[in-house]
Amino acid sequence: EPEVTQTPSHQVTQMGQEVILRCVPISNHLYFYWYRQILGQKVEFLVSFYNNEISEKSEIFDDQFSVERPDGSNFTLKIRSTKLEDSAMYFCASSLDRDYEQYFGPGTRLTVT
Amino acid sequence: DAKTTQPTSMDCAEGRAANLPCNHSTISGNEYVYWYRQIHSQGPQYIIHGLKNNETNEMASLIITEDRKSSTLILPHATLRDTAVYYCIVRVTQGGSEKLVFGKGMKLTVNP
Numbered sequence: 223e224p225e226v227t228q229t230p231s232h233q234v235t236q237m238g239q240e241v242i243l244r245c246v247p248i249s250n251h252l253y254f255y256w257y258r259q260i261l262g263q264k265v266e267f268l269v270s271f272y273n274n275e276i277s278e279k280s281e282i283f284d285d286q287f288s289v290e291r292p293d294g295s296n297f298t299l300k301i302r303s304t305k306l307e308d309s310a311m312y313f314c315a316s317s318l319d320r321d322y323e324q325y326f327g328p329g330t331r332l333t334v335t
Numbered sequence: 336d337a338k339t340t341q342p343t344s345m346d347c348a349e350g351r352a353a354n355l356p357c358n359h360s361t362i363s364g365n366e367y368v369y370w371y372r373q374i375h376s377q378g379p380q381y382i383i384h385g386l387k388n389n390e391t392n393e394m395a396s397l398i399i400t401e402d403r404k405s406s407t408l409i410l411p412h413a414t415l416r417d418t419a420v421y422y423c424i425v426r427v428t429q430g431g432s433e434k435l436v437f438g439k440g441m442k443l444t445v446n447p
Contacts, residue, residue: 226378253433255433255434257435259376264437264438264439265373265379265422265435265437266437267434267435267436270433270434277433278432278433278434280434311376313378313379315378315379320428320433321428323369323381323384324381324435325381326378326379326380326381327378328377328378329376329377329378331376
């Protein structure tokens with residue numbers, strides 16, 4: 223069964239450093255998403271991406287964040303200058319189309335020290 | 336999107352049916368009910384969704400009341416691996432927001 227994959231599973235970085243989280247969505251899916259979950263808190267929407275541009279974003283997704291689909295398979299989330307409060311699980315998801323169910327990857331645990 | 340209300344937690348014996356309730360009294364006619372679950376800190380897993388008819392798939396059944404103000408997710412034969420946080424989410428499709436809005440969910444513990 224096709225699934226969303228994410229790398230790395232755990233990323234440790236120092237405050238102020240740039241990080242790139244990578245995702246491979248399900249191959250025939252058209253919509254891609256990033257969510258995050260701070261330890262002990264709710265899963266929060268960050269951004270959705272369609273047709274090589276941001277479709278929707280939340281207030282969390284400020285200028286420090288960017289997304290890209292550099293090739294036909296990868297979908298990345300970049301945080302330019304990490305802060306301590308960026309420490310969280312980051313989940314990538316994809317859906318066949320806009321109104322279809324979203325399938326999530328296993329997540330990347332980002333720890334900012 | 337309409338808000339949902341779920342119990343904080345629920346216990347179920349292994350092998351028995353687990354009935355997980357959800358209230359969504361302000362649901363609109365074009366809003367679907369989605370169920371996801373999250374096992375430990377893994378990514379949320381899609382379970383099922385429906386508009387007004389009852390739905391069944393290989394994982395679960397979804398029963399939506401006639402007035403659509405509440406629904407029940409049924410796991411017919413709960414196993415220890417079904418222990419997770421279950422999220423009931425109401426979402427507009429066809430022109431609504433693309434995001435899923437997760438609440439705190441309900442912790443289901445399946446006991447041996």
